[in-house]
Amino acid sequence: MDVQIVIDCHHPRALGAFWITALGYVEEPPPPPFSTWDEAMDAWGIGPDDDRDPAYAIVDPDGHGPRVFFQKVPEDKTVKNRVHLDVRFSATRGIPLTDRPAKLAAAREHAAVLVAAGATVLSEVDSEQEGAWVVLADPEGNEFCVT
Numbered sequence: 001m002d003v004q005i006v007i008d009c010h011h012p013r014a015l016g017a018f019w020i021t022a023l024g025y026v027e028e029p030p031p032p033p034f035s036t037w038d039e040a041m042d043a044w045g046i047g048p049d050d051d052r053d054p055a056y057a058i059v060d061p062d063g064h065g066p067r068v069f070f071q072k073v074p075e076d077k078t079v080k081n082r083v084h085l086d087v088r089f090s091a092t093r094g095i096p097l098t099d100r101p102a103k104l105a106a107a108r109e110h111a112a113v114l115v116a117a118g119a120t121v122l123s124e125v126d127s128e129q130e131g132a133w134v135v136l137a138d139p140e141g142n143e144f145c146v147t
Helices: 012-023 037-043 097-116
Strands: 004-009 055-059 067-072 085-087 120-127 131-137 143-146
Touching: 004 012, 012 055, 012 067, 012 097, 097 120, 097 131, 097 143
Parallel strands: 004 067, 085 143
Antiparallel strands: 055 067, 120 131, 131 143
């Protein structure tokens, strides 16, 4: 079985570039025998004046994580996500309370990198029972957490 995460958005390539930064992923290479996506689209009859941004995919360069597929949709995001991604940069759940400030600081550092890439900080949580994390929204408003 294989899992793919699909994210609806207005600008697949731009949002994919943000998530490359967030996850450390890379753009999915074009299928053989093409060396670039533009070459593939030309061969498929999708000209330069056509919409070349209907979808975009990124992959884990190590081949362990799921493929993330961004598909263009016309509607805006209108409600809170029912499913979201956790970017587990620094686990805080179940660690000694004395170690939590350093772990939360690491999550804040990674969140700052993502804010520079276009994310927005929505809130921060530091709960003895649940752990610590920063809640962000990607450039199109999809919520996710950095832990």
